[in-house]
Amino acid sequence: MAIEDAVVLSTLLGTLPIEQPGLLERALGEFQRIRYDRVNFLQRKAVTLYEQYALSDGKAQQERDQCLKSENMLMEAFHAGELKEGLGNDFAHNSVNFLTDVSFRNWVFGYDAEAVGKEARSNLSLIYNKDAKL
């Protein structure tokens, strides 16, 4: 996440004319706005995962393990080409093994920090130009 922060921030600031009064402050605010929800979600997700990892022996632990094993069977079948068409591959939704949770994984790994930063910079440039005209 820190690397994402750095890429988003540096791309967003890019060649912005930060000597323009107020522009830097606005740009930094944009940075926070872009990143805030994403990192907070991940903070909470990490805690939720921990709670699942750390279960003591008992009913909840048995359910967790059974769920993981069932997901694993489906995944092996998927990789062996044995699953029928149309089932998709997001059968480990909300899995304790987050690397198998396709939608979550796409959300984590599919993030293009550079693209996000560029889009933000482009929006800020519009605002700046608008101010300059005034």
Place this chain on the structure above:
Amino acid sequence: MLDKVLQHVYFPEHASLRSYKTNELLSRQKMGKYMRDLYEAPFAVIHRYDLYRVLYEEACAAGVKVLFSHPVITLNSAMSSITVANGLTFSADLIVGADGERSVCREAVAGRTIKRKDSGVHVFRFMMPRSRIAAIPHLRYLIDPPCINLMVGPGGPSMCYCVRYDDLFNVVLALQHEALEDPPMLPHEVPLATVKEEFEGWPLIQELVGLADRCIRWTSLIDSETLERWTSKKVVLIGDACHIMTPWM
């Protein structure tokens, strides 16, 4: 920079969740080529020393002046300059506070003390030469093929994997405890006998601790309150300074 980083990495072929008691496989995710094709990027493991060194060399090549051993003591009240331990002051057009979990910059931005508190989890870590694991046939599954193994069990996961740096095998253990009012802020060494005691009932960990030379422990910290603002006129926080992460992913 990616090519330079990739010279120092390990590519796990799979990431596996196992039961702490029996090491039974619960779930395995194919990594390697499968992930690389899906996300058009490799999934790799690196020792942070190697990552920092590549970043440092690239920064220097880009003309950045890096000063070591100059800990930041304060941001001034207008927050456009910093003072370091030896009294030197630096003013700037922009201050990026990437000063981690014990961030000085965070408190300046918030305008008040924001305590980091004990998450209630200790993290233990030891490393050993990969060859030590390779020499034991029934442990080879931990390193061959290259992979990440995570043992789920009471009090928290244990994880092990290899890093390229010095050809080491890394073991990280988590353990719950009563949250301390004043948690230790730095890692410190703990006796191996203590680790063995804490992880009684984890047969694989017992065996791995038996192969270790030394172990360090630190306390995972979390925010006592959410930081609402990460920025001011010329200061921005990034990374652990504004969003401290627990190490479970």
